[in-house]
Amino acid sequence: MPEPANRTANTPDLSPVRGVLLDIDGVLTVSWRPIPGAVEAVEALRAAGLRPGFPTSTTSRTRASIGASLREAGFAVDDEQIITGPVAAAHYLAERHPGARCLLLTSGDVSADLPGIDLVGPDAEDVDVVLVGGAGPEFDYSALDAAFGHLDRGARLVTLNKNMYRRTDEGLQADAGAFVAGLEAAAGVTAEVVGKPAVEFFAAALDVVGTEPEETVMVGDDVDVDVLAGQDAGLTGILVRTGKFRQEALERADGDPNAILDSVADLPTWLADRI
Known part of the structure; x- marks a missing residue:
């Protein structure tokens, strides 16, 4: 039926x-x-007097x-109503890893949303945190191998999301979670998640809307x-049947x-x- x-x-x-x-x-x-x-x-939501916020897994x-x-x-x-992974990460790193030297691996330049964070290049000798954002062409072997090397030497792994895939106008594409899982397995570490689905991310979103x-x-x-x-x-x-909604994902949830x-x-x- x-x-x-x-x-x-x-x-x-x-x-x-x-x-x-x-x-x-x-x-x-x-x-x-x-x-x-x-x-x-x-x-219509605004007209009804509701306070909107726009949390997104977009990290690029x-x-x-x-x-x-x-x-x-x-x-x-x-x-100011938009809540992104980098915005949440800036607060998280300042609180949990103050002063850390961070290697940012992401597609796109999001440094403007990481004020006060010490971002270093992949050739830096001392890296305290490998910060992973949205996947893209930048996630090549050289970049992933450099990230692995820093993790193997003791750096912490922090990721803006662990989404395995995303929907685009070209169909489903692999997202950062697929690469984070590989780095976790290779380096024997567990990533600290600061974007969705972390509770801290939703807390930041609630602060924005004030509810x-x-x-x-x-x-x-x-x-x-x-x-x-x-x-x-x-x-x-509330789940909507648009975007990357899949019935099989709902059934196995x-x-x-x-x-x-x-x-x-x-x-x-x-x-x-x-x-």
Whole structure:
């Protein structure tokens, strides 16, 4: 029997919803083109008085660059409402590894979102932290081997995400998690995750929107990294069937989303009696 288009399961007794965290890639856009109805949905949420935040696993662009792309696509977004892995990493490194010399392995220049962090090149002799961002052409053998060498000599491994793949307009592509897993196995280390699905990341997102977990929903296309991780942090998790959503991933997940919607376009209606 076919599954209903939208369904709700295990929805807790919520406080009135005041904040909405919307993943960007796969929920609002695919390759920075808006998903049908997404712009209108964000406008409807704002009109309803909800506080939006935009947590994203995108690690190859700064929040200013992401904000510009979202505004070009039609979304009314302030840069300060965007929560990225590098932004979370800057806070994490300052607190957990103050003064560390960091080798940044990522696609794209995100140094602007890492203020105060001592970034060094791959030829540096003393590296305290290997910081891994989004995967791309820069993840070649030379770069990965240099990262392995530093880890083998005692550097800590910190990653902005452990996503195994991402959805683009060319289909699914391998993401940083595939390379992080290899570095963990080769060097015998365990990565410290500072982006999604880390609890610290969701805490940073809640600080941005200014709401408590029980009055906030998290909307994502990844059942594990976005939705169940959000639920573990005390938020209500909503899964959408866009982006990299896969039915088989939902079926093998260790928990159930609080709700499943066809897309973010359905979110204002779902929230109508919960505000």
